[in-house]
Amino acid sequence: MKQRAEPDAGVLYVVGTPIGHLGDLSPRARALLIAVDTIACEDTRHSGQLLSALGSQARRCSFHQHNTHTRIPQLLEELRDGRSVAVISDAGLPGISDPGEELVRAAREANHGVICIPGPCAATTALVSSGLPSGRFCFEGFLPSKGRERKERLESLAVEQRTTVLYEAPHRLLKLLEELAEHCGGERPLQVGRELTKRHEEQVGPSVKAALEHFAQHAPQGEFTLVLGGATAREVPQYSxxxxxxxxxxxxxxxxxxxxxxxxxxxxxxxxxxxxxxxxxxxxxxxx
CATH class of the missing domain: 1.10.10 (Arc Repressor Mutant, subunit A)
Known part of the structure; x- marks a missing residue:
């Protein structure tokens, strides 16, 4: 089947990049990142290593949560001028727990074309390797760091019957596991994916209690994606x-x-x- 020529003028490309293993960069993503006019990077130094290895000569600019207010208008202007723009994150698919979401929305509102170049995503990678039900699932990403909103999210997780995917930083992992044990119970199914696709990839489970015991003895290191099994119907009593x-x-x-x-x-x-x-x-x- 004949494919469309890429990149196209005035189009925003949302490009998935490896979450660990460089071999996961698709040929289509590789070709696009070489040919596109401008690449908006979460961290130009981090992404610069990948782009230099590809031989990409595209203009690079930083695009992260602290500069979206000024950067989005600049990128929209480039699209209006007929330049092709790609957005990438440090790892994975931009737009998921990532400011790429705001850029895509702004591009759509300005009637620019938006095309996703699919690639790795920690959430789906952890989900399909967890062994937990994936027919219905929801994504929570990072929970609010503290306060009432965090408590409400945890209470919702306690009765959520779908599988849930969460992200967490290593220095907060034990706190999250303790809270899950308190709200969901230690026997709730859980798989904790660590350093997905990387050399020291690890899956820890099969329950909240088991994961808590493991990481209490082994200091959390790396990046974590948690897949929490849903509550069973009997765990969700309905008040009269x-x-x-x-x-x-x-x-x-x-x-x-x-x-x-x-x-x-x-x-x-x-x-x-x-x-x-x-x-x-x-x-x-x-x-x-």
């Missing part, structure tokens, strides 16, 4: 209408708004936030 109303009213007494109370109670109750809010609204109507 009466209990839900009682707890919702108690939360409102403590100063929460109705919508906030519904969101707070949803994970533990086995009911959706929308369902709880409607239940409370209907009860108030009947009381009137």
């Amino acid at each position: 209408d009466e209990r839900c109303l009682e707890e919702l009213r108690e939360l409102i007494k403590r100063g929460l708004k109705a919508s906030e109370a519904a969101r707070e109670l949803a994970p533990a109750s086995g009911r959706s936030r929308r369902e709880l809010y409607a239940l409370l609204h209907e009860a108030e109507k009947q009381a009137d």
Whole structure:
């Protein structure tokens, strides 16, 4: 089958690069990175090693979470001028837990073409090698570092019945495993992928408890992708209408708004936030 010529003028290319093993760079990605006009890199020094090895002479510019405000307009101007632009991250597919998402959205809004050159992704690599169900799964990436939002995410994970993929840094891994043990239970299925596709690749599991014991004895090093098995139906008891109303009213007494109370109670109750809010609204109507 005849393929389209690449790169095309005024098109943004989202290019997947290796997450560890350089042999995972596709021939199509290699050719594109050599021929494109401009490459936006998360770290020009890090990506520069790969690009120099390829012999790419493209203009390089930094593009990361701290300079998106100024860099995106510049890159859009290049696209308007008919230049081809590629965006790459330090490893993997840009746009997943990555500022490439903002650039793609801005390019779409400005009616520029966007084409993805598929490549490695830590989330899917860990998922398919975990042995956990992949028919339905969700991606959480990095959890909020602290506070109420982190607590709410952990409570949601406790009752989430789909397989969930998370990222974590080595210095925070033990804390996350301890929190998963507290909220999800030590026997919840879990596979922790370390240094995926690299020389010291490792898979640690098969449960939260086993992973916690392992990394308590072996200091976490490298990059981690966690695949958490879903909660079983029996682990998600559903509160009765009466209990839900009682707890919702108690939360409102403590100063929460109705919508906030519904969101707070949803994970533990086995009911959706929308369902709880409607239940409370209907009860108030009947009381009137």
